[in-house]
Amino acid sequence: MVHVNINGQEFFFENTTQSIQQLSEQINATLSQTGLLYSHMVVNGVAVYDDPEAYIKENLKTLERIQVILVSSEQLLRDVLQTALDYVKRALPQLSRLVDEFYHVPAEDTWNALGQLVEGLQWFQQTETFIAGMGSSPEWANEVKELFRFSDVLTQLEEAVAQEDATMIADIIQYEVMQRFETMEKVLPDVVANEVDPSGSN
Numbered sequence: 631m632v633h634v635n636i637n638g639q640e641f642f643f644e645n646t647t648q649s650i651q652q653l654s655e656q657i658n659a660t661l662s663q664t665g666l667l668y669s670h671m672v673v674n675g676v677a678v679y680d681d682p683e684a685y686i687k688e689n690l691k692t693l694e695r696i697q698v699i700l701v702s703s704e705q706l707l708r709d710v711l712q713t714a715l716d717y718v719k720r721a722l723p724q725l726s727r728l729v730d731e732f733y734h735v736p737a738e739d740t741w742n743a744l745g746q747l748v749e750g751l752q753w754f755q756q757t758e759t760f761i762a763g764m765g766s767s768p769e770w771a772n773e774v775k776e777l778f779r780f781s782d783v784l785t786q787l788e789e790a791v792a793q794e795d796a797t798m799i800a801d802i803i804q805y806e807v808m809q810r811f812e813t814m815e816k817v818l819p820d821v822v823a824n825e826v827d828p829s830g831s832n
Contacts, residue, residue, distance in 0.1 A: 636660050636698040645690055650683060657698055666700040669709070708822060710757055711774070715818040717750060718811045725808050732800035744799065748787060751780040751807070774821060777814050783807060 634641040634653060637660055643649035661668060670679045673696050678685045686693065701709070724743065731740040758778035761771055783806045790798040 632693045632696060634696045634698065637664060637666065637700045645693055647687065647690065650686055650690075653686075653696070654683070660698075660700065664700065667703055667706050669699040669701045669706055671699065672697040707761070710760070711818055711822050714754065714757065714778070714814065715822060717753075718814045718818070721747070721750065722808065722811055722815065725803055725811065729800045729804045729808070732796045732803070736796050736799075744787075744791070747803070747807070748784065751784055751787075754778045755780050755784065773817070777810060777817065780807075780810075783810075 632643045632645060632649065634643060634656075636657060639660065641653075641656060643653055657668065660666075670677055671682045671685075672678070673682070673685060673689065674692065674694055686696075725747070728740065728743050728747070731737065732744075755778065758775050758780075761775050761778070783802060786802050786806070787799065790802060
């Protein structure tokens with residue numbers, strides 16, 4: 631038997647694949663009733679952000695407790711922007727090395743790092759879509775959306791990789807990605823600290 635907590639409500643499900651569907655339906659019902667948004671799950675003490683259904687299926691027989699974390703749109707946005715800021719701060723020093731390697735002789739690790747960068751840019755693009763889809767956009771939203779819009783950059787990188795043009799890749803990272811990340815590093819702290827209010831008063 632799995633003990634499930636959804637926004638303070640307690641439920642119990644059997645350790646079966648059918649229960650996964652029942653859990654999903656209960657989550658959706660709670661979202662509809664409360665107007666909150668799904669954030670993530672804590673499964674047996676482990677925070678699961680990506681594909682929780684697959685994680686539950688893989689650990690179905692050992693499941694004991696699931697906590698479903700629901701948040702307001704404002705709080706989710708604050709968390710997303712803080713995640714973006716943390717990522718940018720970690721990425722900038724690595725991007726400098728990546729540019730240098732592509733300007734010289736990129737190794738296998740260099741190409742792997744590029745793949746990780748592309749995944750990061752895709753996440754920013756998804757976040758831009760999320761902000762654009764919010765019911766009401768705060769004043770700062772347009773600026774943040776522009777910063778997070780990497781569709782053109784991803785297309786350019788895809789073309790450069792297809793051509794195996796290491797110099798072009800280095801140029802794109804240095805003049806498109808790094809400059810944007812540097813702007814984010816300056817802009818996002820004020821947005822996170824002052825503009826996004828979990829109470830919804832801003």
